[in-house]
Amino acid sequence: MSADAVVVGSGPNGLVAAVLLARAGRKVLLLEAADRFGGGLRSGELTLPGRVHDLGATVMAMALASPAFRELELKGVEFAHPPVAAAHPLDDRPAVLVHRDPRRTAEGLGRDAGAWLATVGATAKGGFPLVELLLKPLGPWRVPPATFLRAARFGAAGLLPATTFARRAFRTVEARALIAGMAAHSMLDLRAPITAGYGLLLASLAHLVGWPLVRGGSQVLADALVAEFRSLGGEAVTGHRVRRLAELDAPTVVLDVTPRQFLELADLPPAYRRRLERFRYGPGVFKVDWALDGPVPWRDPSVAGAGTVHLGGTLEEIVLSEAETAAGRRSPRPYVLLVQPYAADPTRGGHTLWAYCHVPNGSRADMTEAIETQIERYAPGFRDRVLARHTMGPAELEAGNPNLVGGDIGGGLASLTQFVRRPVWSPAPWRTPLPGVFLCSASTPPGASVHGVGGWQAARLALSGAAPSGSTS
Numbered sequence: 365m366s367a368d369a370v371v372v373g374s375g376p377n378g379l380v381a382a383v384l385l386a387r388a389g390r391k392v393l394l395l396e397a398a399d400r401f402g403g404g405l406r407s408g409e410l411t412l413p414g415r416v417h418d419l420g421a422t423v424m425a426m427a428l429a430s431p432a433f434r435e436l437e438l439k440g441v442e443f444a445h446p447p448v449a450a451a452h453p454l455d456d457r458p459a460v461l462v463h464r465d466p467r468r469t470a471e472g473l474g475r476d477a478g479a480w481l482a483t484v485g486a487t488a489k490g491g492f493p494l495v496e497l498l499l500k501p502l503g504p505w506r507v508p509p510a511t512f513l514r515a516a517r518f519g520a521a522g523l524l525p526a527t528t529f530a531r532r533a534f535r536t537v538e539a540r541a542l543i544a545g546m547a548a549h550s551m552l553d554l555r556a557p558i559t560a561g562y563g564l565l566l567a568s569l570a571h572l573v574g575w576p577l578v579r580g581g582s583q584v585l586a587d588a589l590v591a592e593f594r595s596l597g598g599e600a601v602t603g604h605r606v607r608r609l610a611e612l613d614a615p616t617v618v619l620d621v622t623p624r625q626f627l628e629l630a631d632l633p634p635a636y637r638r639r640l641e642r643f644r645y646g647p648g649v650f651k652v653d654w655a656l657d658g659p660v661p662w663r664d665p666s667v668a669g670a671g672t673v674h675l676g677g678t679l680e681e682i683v684l685s686e687a688e689t690a691a692g693r694r695s696p697r698p699y700v701l702l703v704q705p706y707a708a709d710p711t712r713g714g715h716t717l718w719a720y721c722h723v724p725n726g727s728r729a730d731m732t733e734a735i736e737t738q739i740e741r742y743a744p745g746f747r748d749r750v751l752a753r754h755t756m757g758p759a760e761l762e763a764g765n766p767n768l769v770g771g772d773i774g775g776g777l778a779s780l781t782q783f784v785r786r787p788v789w790s791p792a793p794w795r796t797p798l799p800g801v802f803l804c805s806a807s808t809p810p811g812a813s814v815h816g817v818g819g820w821q822a823a824r825l826a827l828s829g830a831a832p833s834g835s836t837s
């Protein structure tokens with residue numbers, strides 16, 4: 365196929381870019397290195413036959429809130445909501461629950477009920493325009509002016525370290541632990557700037573759209589994008605790893621890769637090369653998937669209804685765990701992000717469980733024991749439910765997807781600096797100095813997660829350029 369555009373990599377960003385280019389009438393070729401499309405959206409039978417596990421992303425709050433996915437209006441993708449968005453068990457008291465309804469959530473926070481509504485609740489009230497502004501900080505926007513005021517308020521609190529925000533905004537152990545568990549998704553030291561912003565955004569998304577899973581597994585979303593792409597005449601190929609850009613013969617190339625790979629793929633102008641070489645990757649993760657013979661036996665039964673469970677105890681404990689990782693050390697009591705898909709989606713072949721903890725980039729440590737000990741802490745007898753387990757450290761993750769450099773699932777450190785310089789400081793960082801070549805991965809704004817906004821931005825820029833080859837207009 366002679367193509368107007370080649371998209372390299374089929375993660376959510378590559379897929380969104382491919383669909384938008386094809387919808388605009390371009391002849392598009394999509395090349396994927398792995399044997400299945402989807403990148404971070406792949407699912408598979410990791411443990412026992414018939415058990416569906418998500419290899420990467422599983423919680424789809426960002427996808428549901430994303431302006432890019434809303435614009436695509438995909439068919440055949442159903443989001444499955446658990447009764448409770450997230451739970452945060454604690455040793456000596458009832459678990460804290462995040463419900464879709466902020467008021468119901470606040471009821472569980474005692475003296476911090478009002479503070480929760482004034483902070484997280486107020487951010488959620490900003491609704492989709494605010495999310496659009498946050499996901500597309502460099503525009504273009506379709507947001508009402510009042511949203512900018514709300515965004516300024518969010519920004520003032522969000523720029524703070526999570527530790528400072530938690531101690532200023534809340535007085536209870538429960539609310540402080542809850543926001544720490546949310547902020548720790550950032551994979552940053554929680555004493556660093558903007559970690560409060562990640563916590564506020566994720567918590568408010570639980571109220572705005574919920575924290576659902578894709579019914580049947582995340583692969584269903586990837587497959588729907590591929591089906592839409594093919595229905596538009598796009599050609600999609602797996603098992604094709606692009607090694608040099610010179611292999612590709614098309615006026616437009618969109619790369620769903622991170623800076624380190626881009627440096628290997630092309631001869632770049634020295635100044636841009638040096639800027640990419642300064643790009644920093646974040647910590648890695650160690651992931652465990654289990655097949656269980658029944659639900660996790662939580663000590664507090666209210667945790668059973670939660671899709672996501674944050675294990676790590678108090679604010680102070682989580683801060684310590686993430687600080688250890690950020691300093692390049694393995695945390696003995698790691699903060700664990702756990703998802704029980706069966707709470708939302710009964711179609712995955714039984715009780716499966718998904719969890720990971722953060723580890724230093726490239727770490728070879730086996731964290732299975734440390735993760736299971738954290739689960740046992742809140743669910744004594746958990747190990748007796750395990751039928752089979754599957755583990756992936758940074759090396760295995762990167763072997764399955766070259767974008768996961770050293771096990772970094774975020775496409776690069778999510779620090780304040782790299783929030784604005786992702787991967788370079790520019791009003792259009794998706795554009796590269798090579799004519800017709802664009803970056804779209806999570807290493808471009810707005811960063812990690814399944815939202816497809818990088819792909820949306822790269823496609824928009826590509827389409828604002830030259831007309832398709834053979835076009836007479």
Ligand SMILES: Cc1cc2nc3c(=O)[nH]c(=O)nc-3n(C[C@H](O)[C@H](O)[C@H](O)COP(=O)(O)OP(=O)(O)OC[C@H]3O[C@@H](n4cnc5c(N)ncnc54)[C@H](O)[C@@H]3O)c2cc1C
Nearest residue numbers: 373375376377397403404420421422423606805806813814
């Ligand atoms: C374990 C894990 C858990 C996660 N949990 C969540 C979650 O719950 N919710 C959420 O929103 N996000 C989550 N994420 C993050 C999310 O998956 C990523 O941010 C998102 O997938 C990034 O999309 P992307 O398109 O930039 O790249 P990716 O999804 O990483 O896809 C890149 C694709 O490009 C391909 N590729 C790379 N180089 C080449 C080449 N040279 N030639 C051909 N193909 C190439 C790769 O094989 C891969 O398929 C998680 C990620 C992981 C790994």
